[in-house]
Amino acid sequence: MGWILRVMVLYVLIWGTASIIFSRVNPSISILLSIILTSAPAVMLLISVKRSRWLLLPLIVLILTITATTIHIIYLKG
Amino acid sequence: MKLQRFMCLSTVCDEASGCLGAVVEASIWVVIAPALAGFIAALTGLGGGVVMVPALSILAGLDIGDAIGLSLAAIAVNASISGSRYIEQGLVDYGRAAIYASLSIPGAYIGGFVATRVSPRLLEAAFAIFLFYVSFTIIRKRDSSITQQETIEGGVSRAYSSVAALGAGFLSGLLGIGGGTVIMPLLTLAERMDIKRAVATSTVIVAITASSGFAAHALYVPYGFVGLVALSATVGSFIGSLIMIGVKRSYLKLLLAATLLLAAVRMLLRAMGG
Numbered sequence: 372m373g374w375i376l377r378v379m380v381l382y383v384l385i386w387g388t389a390s391i392i393f394s395r396v397n398p399s400i401s402i403l404l405s406i407i408l409t410s411a412p413a414v415m416l417l418i419s420v421k422r423s424r425w426l427l428l429p430l431i432v433l434i435l436t437i438t439a440t441t442i443h444i445i446y447l448k449g
Numbered sequence: 450m451k452l453q454r455f456m457c458l459s460t461v462c463d464e465a466s467g468c469l470g471a472v473v474e475a476s477i478w479v480v481i482a483p484a485l486a487g488f489i490a491a492l493t494g495l496g497g498g499v500v501m502v503p504a505l506s507i508l509a510g511l512d513i514g515d516a517i518g519l520s521l522a523a524i525a526v527n528a529s530i531s532g533s534r535y536i537e538q539g540l541v542d543y544g545r546a547a548i549y550a551s552l553s554i555p556g557a558y559i560g561g562f563v564a565t566r567v568s569p570r571l572l573e574a575a576f577a578i579f580l581f582y583v584s585f586t587i588i589r590k591r592d593s594s595i596t597q598q599e600t601i602e603g604g605v606s607r608a609y610s611s612v613a614a615l616g617a618g619f620l621s622g623l624l625g626i627g628g629g630t631v632i633m634p635l636l637t638l639a640e641r642m643d644i645k646r647a648v649a650t651s652t653v654i655v656a657i658t659a660s661s662g663f664a665a666h667a668l669y670v671p672y673g674f675v676g677l678v679a680l681s682a683t684v685g686s687f688i689g690s691l692i693m694i695g696v697k698r699s700y701l702k703l704l705l706a707a708t709l710l711l712a713a714v715r716m717l718l719r720a721m722g723g
Contacts, residue, residue: 373537379530390676405675409522409663411529412656419536423543429550429657440664
């Protein structure tokens, strides 16, 4: 298992577990934890971008999409 | 045996009054169904979303819109782990992955947006039709191996490929699937890519597409279940990948096709008010 895969597995385990725990303890931040967890592909692109600059393109588009959604959620939740 | 009930808050957002909390209930199938879907996907090499959405909707009793959102979350997480492995192995065509993923991201967001606006019955009917198509394709091609490759004489134009990538993203966001059903033929037929490279590149594209599709559903999905569903699917997929060697795929595919056909009929009947 290389370091990219190790980072991704740890990322998913940590944020997935946090999402499950906080859905019981503090549901209001659970939605943000869900977004962090499902941003795993963006993390995959970020840590792989050294292998090819091409990956910057979808990374930027995806980050913009996720950021816009997060801002929208925070705005609606007040 | 009394089934444990899982409950979580779902955010239902309204532009006028902000976000309201609604309690969403689901049976223990909300944990079992994604694990089963990931397991079957790894075993058969077929998309997890195709199994996960009906499993969450029929077995776990979730609304079809919630099932689609949760399926996208599981696909994004699971495919990013698989994609990382392929990146390490040097199998991904980065240029094509970047272009097709960048086109499918807005498609997925639009598809997800549409899914959260149309009636659940329409979504169920659309998904049922898709399941019929997938079932018949599986039955037709059940004996084909992953090494067999078809090509189109002369390839297809870049404009067609671009529209197809957008369409793949739209389907992904709308139905909660990965989009591999469109992306794989695009890479193998239009781009004439080697099968292994196509699978690796498609996995990276699917991960990115699903993440964007989930973003469109994020306001409405029962977010308390996202971690559960994503981790269950990943564990199921891991177990499936461990035992897939030595399993006769054609029988499994036939069984899967039959199950999907039954699910398609059930969803169509529900859509028609049965």
